[in-house]
Amino acid sequence: MRPESEAELAEAVRSAEGPLAVCGGGTRPMGRPVAGQALTVSGMSGITLYEPGALTLVAKAGTPVETVEEALRAEGQRLAFEPMDHRVLLGSDGVPTLGGVVAANVSGPRRIQAGACRDSLLGVRFVDGNGTVLKNGGRVMKNVTGYDLVKLMAGSFGTLGVLSEVSFKVLPAPETAACLRLEGLEVARAVEAMSLALGSPFEVTGAAYLPAGGGQEATTLIRIEGFDASVAYRTERLREVLKSFGELSVVTDPEEVALIWRDIRAVKRLSAGDGVVWRISVKPTDAPAVIAALPDADFQLDWGGGLIWARTDTQFDLRAALRGIAGHATLVRAPLERRACGGIFSPQSAPLAALAEGLRARFDPRGILNPGLML
Numbered sequence: 001m002r003p004e005s006e007a008e009l010a011e012a013v014r015s016a017e018g019p020l021a022v023c024g025g026g027t028r029p030m031g032r033p034v035a036g037q038a039l040t041v042s043g044m045s046g047i048t049l050y051e052p053g054a055l056t057l058v059a060k061a062g063t064p065v066e067t068v069e070e071a072l073r074a075e076g077q078r079l080a081f082e083p084m085d086h087r088v089l090l091g092s093d094g095v096p097t098l099g100g101v102v103a104a105n106v107s108g109p110r111r112i113q114a115g116a117c118r119d120s121l122l123g124v125r126f127v128d129g130n131g132t133v134l135k136n137g138g139r140v141m142k143n144v145t146g147y148d149l150v151k152l153m154a155g156s157f158g159t160l161g162v163l164s165e166v167s168f169k170v171l172p173a174p175e176t177a178a179c180l181r182l183e184g185l186e187v188a189r190a191v192e193a194m195s196l197a198l199g200s201p202f203e204v205t206g207a208a209y210l211p212a213g214g215g216q217e218a219t220t221l222i223r224i225e226g227f228d229a230s231v232a233y234r235t236e237r238l239r240e241v242l243k244s245f246g247e248l249s250v251v252t253d254p255e256e257v258a259l260i261w262r263d264i265r266a267v268k269r270l271s272a273g274d275g276v277v278w279r280i281s282v283k284p285t286d287a288p289a290v291i292a293a294l295p296d297a298d299f300q301l302d303w304g305g306g307l308i309w310a311r312t313d314t315q316f317d318l319r320a321a322l323r324g325i326a327g328h329a330t331l332v333r334a335p336l337e338r339r340a341c342g343g344i345f346s347p348q349s350a351p352l353a354a355l356a357e358g359l360r361a362r363f364d365p366r367g368i369l370n371p372g373l374m375l
Contacts, residue, residue, distance in 0.1 A: 001038065002040050006133060006164040009041065010132070011131065013039075013127050016037070019368050019370075020036050020368050020369055020370070021037065021038050021039065022039050023039070024061065025042055026040070026042075027100065028086045028090065030332055031157060031339070031345075032340065032374070033339060033373075036368070040062070041060075041163065041164065042095070044164060046060050047059045047060075048165065049167075050071060050075075058123075063098045063099075064098075065096040065097065065098055065101060073173070080114035080169075081110060081111055082265060083108060083117065084106050084266060089270060091271070098166055101117055102121060102163060103155070103157055105117045109206040109264055112304060117154055118151050120169045121167070122137050122138060122150070123166070124149065125166075126153060126160075128161045128363045129161070129369050136148070157370060157374055159369050160363040161369070175228055176227070176254060177226075177254060178223070179206075179250070179260055180221070180251075181219055181220070181249045182242065182246055184246065185220050186218070187211070189245065191301070193242055194207040194208075197241065197242065200238065200241055202234040203234065204222055204238075205223050206223030206261055206264070208221045208264045208301060223261060269298070269300050275312055276313075276316075276335075277310070277331075277332050278318055278330065279308075279330045280308040280330075281306065281327050281329075282325060282327035286326070287306070294318070299311070314338060330344065331345075344374070344375070
């Protein structure tokens, strides 16, 4: 089913006689496969309101992310949270949609400075499991609307409702950017350097680490964005802050800086090769312990070490290996038969599981929206 309006979407959900496999552009085949009739919102596309002066944008859920980014670029603005395009890592087809970004709360390297997708989200319209159209939030940055369903829908993967429209806070694009590079650091030392940079007053907007491989030395990357003079000043100050970590080089070409961080955002390093790919969220200071527990894994660090992408053998029990380290691990890329077995998302504690089940029962009492996907 491919409804082209909110009314058609509500009717499709209301008249459903069985499970629905809800998706946007089909670029993120994550989670446990859903055995149900396909329902895509890709037919509901278009920017319905964009006010550059008010830094707000409203679009239908099926609007391609690239359409939104093109409109923002024309006005010198951007989505601050830097959404990831999963097609590189997952080898998927289709077109990423704005609703899919919200449903998965997709956030890139700039999250450490600008917050996650949910932090830029101002309002949502969606259809619940009964086929009822609901709305929450608004189109301005200050909303007093009771229950914050906006945050609830971000990262719900279509299990609480099918998004029909989303509204965002947007921000001005920077005048320029620079990328500081440190070569040859081990993981623990790299995390120290990134933590020091992030704890400085110099507004770092990216902190990542790529281990040695492919003939390249291990590389620690620090990004700074803003006005030309400010970036130049902060770059020199960070040189002083990080001088104890070794020789530091600086990339200032805008296209080269953009390419470096596009590859990090898309996890290009792990896109090729066999095995499964995990997304691990921990305290940055625990990153060295995580890597030590995964001796045969290829990996990259983002968010100063707080986000670890790791490719392991298909049969490797990653959660058992990381037992005792606080955080959570999501299986992002795996063969269909492996995903069908479940265990995609980290198990929830009993109180959280009860709360999540209660929410699903309230918003989808028939249990038809992506049932089992998050097991």
